[in-house]
Amino acid sequence: xxxxxxxxxxxxxxxxxxxxxxxxxxxxxxxxxxxxxxxxxxxxxxxxxxxxxxxxxxxxxxxxxxxxxxxxxxxxxxxxxxxxxxxxxxxxxxxxxxxxxxxxxxxxxxxxxxxxxxxxxxxxxxxxxxxxxxxxxxxxxxxxxxxxxxxxxxxxxxxxxxxxxxxxxxxxxxxxxxxxxxxxxxxxxxxxxxxxxxxxxxxxxxxxxxxxxxxxxxxxxxxxxxxxxxxxxxxxxxxxxxxxxxxxxxxxxxxxxxxxxxxxxxxxxxxxxxxxxxxxxxxxxxxxxxxxxxxxxxxxxxxxxxxxxxxxxxxxxxxxxxxxxxxxxxxxxxxxxxxxxxxxxxxxxxxxxxxxxxxxxxxxxxxxxxxxxxxxxxxxxxxxxxxxxxxxx
Amino acid sequence: xxxxxxxxxxxxxxxxxxxxxxxxxxxxxxxxxxxxxxxxxxxxxxxxxxxxxxxxxxxxxxxxxxxxxxxxxxxxxxxxxxxxxxxxxxxxxxxxxxxxxxxxxxxxxxxxxxxxxxxxxxxxxxxxxxxxxxxxxxxxxxxxxxxxxxxxxxxxxxxxxxxxxxxxxxxxxxxxxxxxxxxxxxxxxxxxxxxxxxxxxxxxxxxxxxxxxxxxxxxxxxxxxxxxxxxxxxxxxxxxxxxxxxxxxxxxxxxxxxxxxxxxxxxxxxxxxxxxxxxxxxxxxxxxxxxxxxxxxxxxxxxxxxxxxxxxxxxxxxxxxxxxxxxxxxxxxxxxxxxxxxxxxxxxxxxxxxxxxxxxxxxxxxxxxxxxxxxxxxxxxxxxxxxxxxxxx
Numbered sequence: 001x002x003x004x005x006x007x008x009x010x011x012x013x014x015x016x017x018x019x020x021x022x023x024x025x026x027x028x029x030x031x032x033x034x035x036x037x038x039x040x041x042x043x044x045x046x047x048x049x050x051x052x053x054x055x056x057x058x059x060x061x062x063x064x065x066x067x068x069x070x071x072x073x074x075x076x077x078x079x080x081x082x083x084x085x086x087x088x089x090x091x092x093x094x095x096x097x098x099x100x101x102x103x104x105x106x107x108x109x110x111x112x113x114x115x116x117x118x119x120x121x122x123x124x125x126x127x128x129x130x131x132x133x134x135x136x137x138x139x140x141x142x143x144x145x146x147x148x149x150x151x152x153x154x155x156x157x158x159x160x161x162x163x164x165x166x167x168x169x170x171x172x173x174x175x176x177x178x179x180x181x182x183x184x185x186x187x188x189x190x191x192x193x194x195x196x197x198x199x200x201x202x203x204x205x206x207x208x209x210x211x212x213x214x215x216x217x218x219x220x221x222x223x224x225x226x227x228x229x230x231x232x233x234x235x236x237x238x239x240x241x242x243x244x245x246x247x248x249x250x251x252x253x254x255x256x257x258x259x260x261x262x263x264x265x266x267x268x269x270x271x272x273x274x275x276x277x278x279x280x281x282x283x284x285x286x287x288x289x290x291x292x293x294x295x296x297x298x299x300x301x302x303x304x305x306x307x308x309x310x311x312x313x314x315x316x317x318x319x320x321x322x323x324x325x326x327x328x329x330x331x332x333x334x335x336x337x338x339x340x341x342x343x344x345x346x347x348x349x350x351x352x353x354x355x356x357x358x359x360x361x362x363x364x365x366x367x368x369x370x371x372x373x374x375x376x377x378x379x380x381x382x383x384x385x386x387x388x389x390x391x392x393x
Numbered sequence: 394x395x396x397x398x399x400x401x402x403x404x405x406x407x408x409x410x411x412x413x414x415x416x417x418x419x420x421x422x423x424x425x426x427x428x429x430x431x432x433x434x435x436x437x438x439x440x441x442x443x444x445x446x447x448x449x450x451x452x453x454x455x456x457x458x459x460x461x462x463x464x465x466x467x468x469x470x471x472x473x474x475x476x477x478x479x480x481x482x483x484x485x486x487x488x489x490x491x492x493x494x495x496x497x498x499x500x501x502x503x504x505x506x507x508x509x510x511x512x513x514x515x516x517x518x519x520x521x522x523x524x525x526x527x528x529x530x531x532x533x534x535x536x537x538x539x540x541x542x543x544x545x546x547x548x549x550x551x552x553x554x555x556x557x558x559x560x561x562x563x564x565x566x567x568x569x570x571x572x573x574x575x576x577x578x579x580x581x582x583x584x585x586x587x588x589x590x591x592x593x594x595x596x597x598x599x600x601x602x603x604x605x606x607x608x609x610x611x612x613x614x615x616x617x618x619x620x621x622x623x624x625x626x627x628x629x630x631x632x633x634x635x636x637x638x639x640x641x642x643x644x645x646x647x648x649x650x651x652x653x654x655x656x657x658x659x660x661x662x663x664x665x666x667x668x669x670x671x672x673x674x675x676x677x678x679x680x681x682x683x684x685x686x687x688x689x690x691x692x693x694x695x696x697x698x699x700x701x702x703x704x705x706x707x708x709x710x711x712x713x714x715x716x717x718x719x720x721x722x723x724x725x726x727x728x729x730x731x732x733x734x735x736x737x738x739x740x741x742x743x744x745x746x747x748x749x750x751x752x753x754x755x756x757x758x759x760x761x762x763x764x765x766x767x768x769x770x771x772x773x774x775x776x777x778x779x780x781x782x783x784x785x786x
Contacts, residue, residue: 005442005657007419008426008650010435019643020428026400031647032421033401035413035597037726042403049398069599070463070624073642077624105623198643204428206462206599206645228621230498231463231470247731249466250412250591252599254424255648257401264398333430338640 013327014354016363017335018148018176018308020198020205021352023262027203030261031254038250046260051241053263057178057201057271058193058211060185064234066241067207067259069252072175072196075208077105078232079171079194082212082220083140086110090140091133091168093124093159096147097338098173106142109228114138120150120340121298121310126158130165138168139219145193146177149338151298151310151347153181160189169216175199178209179266180278180307180351191216197255200278200307202352203262206255210234262352280390281355282306285348288364288387292371297345307355309348310337317374319343325373330366357391406720407747409756410728411541411569411701413591413598414745416655420596423654424647431643439653444634446656450571450594450664451586451604453578457627459634460600460652462645465568465589468601470498471625472564472587475605475613476533479503483533484526484561486517486552489540490731491566499535502621507531513543513733514691514703519551523558531561532612538586539570542731544691544703544740546574553582562609568592571602572659573671573700573744584609590648593671593700595745596655599648603627655745673783674748675699678741681757681780685764690738700748702741703730710767712736718766723759750784 015022036043047066055065068075080102084090091114092102106113116132118124124143133141141163146153156172163170169191177183178193180200185193191213198205212220212234220227220235227233231249239246266274282304286296289311297310313319319336323346326332337345348363364383408415429436440459448458461468473495477483484507485495499506509525511517517536526534534556539546549565556563562584570576571586573593578586584606591598605613605627613620613628620626624642632639659667675697679689682704690703706712712729716739719725730738741756757776 005446005660007657008423008439008653010426010429010433010439012427013429013433015428015430017430020430020646023428028425028427030401031424033403034405034421035408035416035591036403036406037408037410037413038598040403040406040726046401046403053398070467071642071645074463074624077622101623108619108621108623196643198428204645204647205431205643206648226501228501229470229625230494230501231467232622232624249464250589250598252464252597252645252648253413254597254651255599255645258647260401264400267398333433 011331014332014359014362016348016354016359017333018347018349019196019351021202021349021354023202023204024265024353026265027258027261031258033257035253038253039245039247043253044245047241047256050256050260050263053267054209057263057266058185059183059187060211062185062211062213064212064217064238066237067197067209067256068232069249070208071205072208073101074232075194075196075210076102076173078210078234079192080105080140080142081109081229081232082227082234083169083192083216084109084111085223085225087112088139089114089136090142091116091136091138092142093118093129095120095122095150095152096144097149098147098175099142099144102142102173121152123152123154123303124159126162129162133162133166136166138166140171141168142171144173145183146181146305146307148176148308149341151305151308152303153305156188156190169219176305176307176351179274180355181305182275185211197259200351201259201262201266203259206252207259278306278350278355281350281357281360282309284387284390285309285350285360285364287390288360288383291382291386292368307349307351309350311346311348313344313346317371322370325370326366329370332363332366360387360391404724407725407752407755409741409747409752410726411740411742412589412744414595414742414747416595416597417658417746419658420651420654424651426650428646431646432638432640436646437638440634440649443649443653443656446660447602450656450659451578452576452580453604455578455604455606457605457610457631459630460590460602460649461625462642463601464598465601466494467625468587468589468603469495469566471603471627472585473498473533473535474502474622474625475620475627476562476585476609477502477504478616478618480505481532482507482529483535484509484529484531485535486511486522488513488515488543488545489537490542491540491568492535492537495535495566514545516545516547516696517552519555522555526555526559529559531559533564534561535564537566538576539574539698539700541569541701542734544698544701545696546698549581549583562612569698569700569744572667573748574698575668578604590652593744594652594655594659596652599645600652671699671743671748674743674750674753675702677780677783678702678743678753678757680783681753681776684775684779685761700742700744702743704739704741706737706739707769710764715763718763719759722763725756725759753780753784
């Protein structure tokens with residue numbers, strides 16, 4: 001046996017990557033409520049409350065709204081495979097890594113994929129999408145609301161219109177938007193949305209909230225073949241979360257305790273107040289970055305997600321070294337780019353409990369210091385001053 | 394918004410159902426180590442340690458050994474779908490609900506299933522299994538080590554021989570055995586085993602440890618079609634847990650902290666000492682039950698799993714009412730039977746931190762009291778006295 005492994009004991013980091021975000025101590029405390037049986041009436045009551053709070057957060061009355069027992073990718077997979085059968089057609093608007101992942105999952109269903117590639121850092125042109133899906137018998141149109149790999153926020157209503165015109169279900173990745181960016185599932189007519197617990201909801205990773213509208217549930221109920229995954233079959237999970245309470249799997253009880261508390265915190269703040277906080281932090285951070293002479297990867301301010309902030313790495317700065325110095329000197333984690341953006345951008349998450357005035361000022365000061373190490377000069381404190389103007393407003 | 398939802402606050406229960414089991418406070422403390430980034434070198438070191446401890450627990454040197462980010466059923470699904478392609482053949486020995494679930498998952502892969510049904514409460518007759526698979530081109534033979542729905546422990550070496558004769562991979566459900574019952578993955582030549590965190594490992598539910606031998610990994614690498622699930626594709630998850638550390642999904646960081654500590658506790662006790670403890674508690678509990686005039690559902694003592702104890706509900710006792718009284722009066726949770734055993738048996742888990750002398754004595758006393766309420770008379774304290782003789786030895 002490998003004895004003498006010490007207990008974990010990490011120094012505190014400030015998590016400012018694109019998730020996981022910082023977590024309130026209240027959530028940790030809820031997570032260590034001792035385990036309770038998964039059919040205990042008290043636990044089932046807790047699940048009903050959690051469900052109601054999730055519906056409020058998605059702005060929906062969808063009955064089928066609950067966390068999938070897995071991380072965000074499990075939510076993505078559930079949101080696609082339940083509605084696609086072999087040979088059926090799906091289209092995805094691809095402007096980043098996570099939309100690309102939707103395509104990979106669709107490929108594994110045996111569905112026929114129309115991939116609508118758009119330049120990374122931009123949103124979809126509705127005419128291009130309309131053109132690409134014309135004449136197809138689409139079952140699913142997949143889009144990403146806030147693309148965690150690029151920092152773009154895609155307007156959803158034009159996509160809903162196209163889905164409606166073609167008779168497709170609109171499946172939306174809201175992993176880095178739920179709770180942090182305006183999202184109106186019912187008002188915008190979104191059929192299926194999935195998310196992750198570790199971003200704007202400020203809970204540790206491990207759960208993937210999902211909401212499914214009645215029309216999508218009908219599509220699921222009318223399938224010819226069973227869903228390829230037993231674990232992620234929404235028609236079965238629904239029966240545990242619905243009034244039947246039929247045992248399907250043993251849920252991750254303590255993670256659900258944590259999400260219950262995280263959603264209570266969000267409700268106490270108010271959903272719209274949370275959206276406003278995320279936006280204010282974002283605007284302040286961008287103003288600060290620009291005062292430091294840095295430029296945002298997403299050129300048009302109107303297209304930027306408040307939650308995931310992407311910064312073009314300036315000439316002469318080494319990506320990995322810069323991030324390592326932020327960690328060494330200030331214990332701050334930010335992330336680099338993925339795929340074609342590797343080495344080209346930094347990604348800063350301002351989500352959940354990370355989206356605070358304090359985090360924004362601290363990161364700007366820290367970035368200024370580390371940039372100065374590489375000989376990048378500017379008026380000392382310029383970043384913080386610019387941000388502070390917005391934060392104080 | 395549904396305001397005014399209170400924070401969760403449940404009375405303490407003693408979890409004596411077939412999982413989740415009681416959890417040590419050390420595990421809860423580890424779980425609230427603040428979240429750390431999933432590519433942070435300190436976290437990756439923690440994962441390597443966790444992996445080594447899991448290998449020790451499975452008694453294997455399999456490189457591919459890690460927890461799947463989901464509950465036990467996610468482990469089951471991963472253990473099957475990675476090794477089966479449409480049209481291929483699989484066989485499962487079915488003596489309970491969880492073997493039945495293996496069959497359902499296999500059906501959804503498009504594989505051809507040979508279902509070898511055996512009476513619930515017994516083990517497989519190797520000749521019957523040999524006969525059933527003769528002449529088939531089997532890719533997978535599925536068996537359950539400790540069937541959580543019946544309390545039977547299936548000897549694995551005869552099954553391994555049959556798998557070897559037919560060239561099939563042996564896939565074993567060790568959900569309620571890992572850490573509590575003797576299990577020797579390498580010595581017994583088991584190709585794939587999966588488990589759950591919430592049973593003998595004494596961690597909350599949410600993770601599914603899996604181990605995959607080199608031969609099975611070769612089968613996976615030589616697939617013609619990609620695995621149907623992206624989330625559960627072991628060839629991708631392996632690259633995150635292996636030296637490449639390629640990002641696949643954001644792992645449930647805090648659950649992994651908990652499992653790390655639970656495995657440390659197990660290592661400090663010693664694996665064989667844990668097996669012995671589970672066995673002693675089981676034998677004491679059975680002696681106590683028999684002194685109370687109750688009978689075990691699994692007739693042959695040699696076939697009983699120490700971990701899941703199944704008791705035939707005596708004539709005149711109402712299942713649900715009996716369990717409700719145990720909960721009301723003593724805050725003890727035990728479980729009823731599933732499927733064909735509903736209303737016929739009780740299931741008592743003596744796993745992980747629930748497998749203690751104290752739990753055994755308490756439950757026997759409590760059962761005696763509740764049985765007495767229904768007019769079942771016996772020498773007062775007979776159950777406890779019989780158990781105590783074994784516990785004190």
